[in-house]
Amino acid sequence: MTTDLDALVRSIAAATDTDPAVGDDARRALRDAVTATDPHARPARRSVWRPLQRSGPQAVRRSLRWKLGVPLAVGLAGAAAAALTIPGGDGPRTTGTQIHARQVAALTFTEHGRYIDVRIKDPLADPARYRAEFAARGMDVRLTLVPASPSIVGTVVFSEGPEFPLLTGGGCVTGGGGPCVRGFRVPVGFRGTATLSFGRAARPGERYDSTANAFAPGEALHCLDVRGLTIDAALPRMAKRHVTAPLFHVEQHTTPGIARNVPRDQVPGSWYVADADPWAPGQVLLWVRQDRPEPRSAAREAALNRGCGR
Incomplete structure (x- = not known):
């Protein structure tokens, strides 16, 4: 049963407000797997975090602001909201519960008139995953997110190609005081090539790839001007x-x-x-x-x- 439970837990994906509710069969399967586990069994240790590759040299841009739509991670208690499917069929019955996860998309695409609204759901996804999701819709858009200092998290730190309209709103501001941007719009039928790089929040100990001045609003030394001191x-x-x-x-x-x-x-x-x-x-x-x-x-x-x- 330990092996079956491990497979079940690994299949749990972060839930979003667009995921369908889990069926009763999935709920019962999860409950049965958890309650049937030997309480004295020693669980195997597993690594669940994988660092990103750092991108190119530092760049400094202090322009467009946006706010990334980052879904909160859920633990085992959130399993009821995860997107799980149970394989069916008339084949021979196997021991244990077989549950497979549907991979949650890193981006969302919503068509509005002449544009497709693009929002980022997973700012830590591999850039190849973003590119694949654009490619699945016939678009050659290369998107990366790099660790940035607080005032420029959510800003465009590099772009090449057409300038896409930005999605703003909500009345909020970023660490640097700029308006929050919710995403960007790609014209329907876009067949060109575009490259965009946005700043994301750095993890503890992670070097910034894009920075503002350390004394700027939202940064570590704002209102603490030690310039000119020994x-x-x-x-x-x-x-x-x-x-x-x-x-x-x-x-x-x-x-x-x-x-x-x-x-x-x-x-x-x-x-x-x-x-x-x-x-x-x-x-x-x-x-x-x-x-x-x-x-x-x-x-x-x-x-x-x-x-x-x-």
Whole structure:
């Protein structure tokens, strides 16, 4: 029975509001499999998380905002809402319960007049899965989602090809203060080629592929301007906000424009913080230099300090 129960649990998929209700046979099969399991049996350990491949070099874009439609994961208690099917037929009866999962789509496609509305259901899906779902509808659209710093989660960080209309609404805002975008629209009968890359929320410890400035609204150092302070003065202030700097971006004093990233023990504490970029959740890359940095322009200062109450 342990093997049968394992097969049953593996078949459970995350439910969405578009999935049909489970039939009574599926409910009874799940109940019987769970209650019949030996309570003293030691369950086998299984890995259920698989990391994504990281994409290309860092890019910085601060334009369009959208909000990803991310379905909540469900546990065993959500099995009644999962899309399960029980194979039928008149063949010989087998021991145990046979249940197979219907793979939940990573995207949704809804036709509205001259356009097809596309929404992302699984922001962690393999890009090949997105492409296959577009291809099944005769479209050559290459979609990727890359880990991004908070203020640009849901923004277009790269695009090539036609600009698709965006779906907005709901009256909400993103971490950067822009309007939430619910998805995008592809013209019916589209036969061109398009490439889009959106920012998604990074997992703990995952490096960002696309970033805004670390002092921008929604970012780790917003309203905590340590720029112009020495490293020794800046780090304790950052620590109060639970932000660390694993590396320091050092510009060569003798060769402007040439820089390298070094650990803390290779930078004097008397050097100054000139700027900062998001690095990973709770981490930033500090730009440091031997002399005090020049003041920012008034417009730049106002943009970064928006909402800071000063």
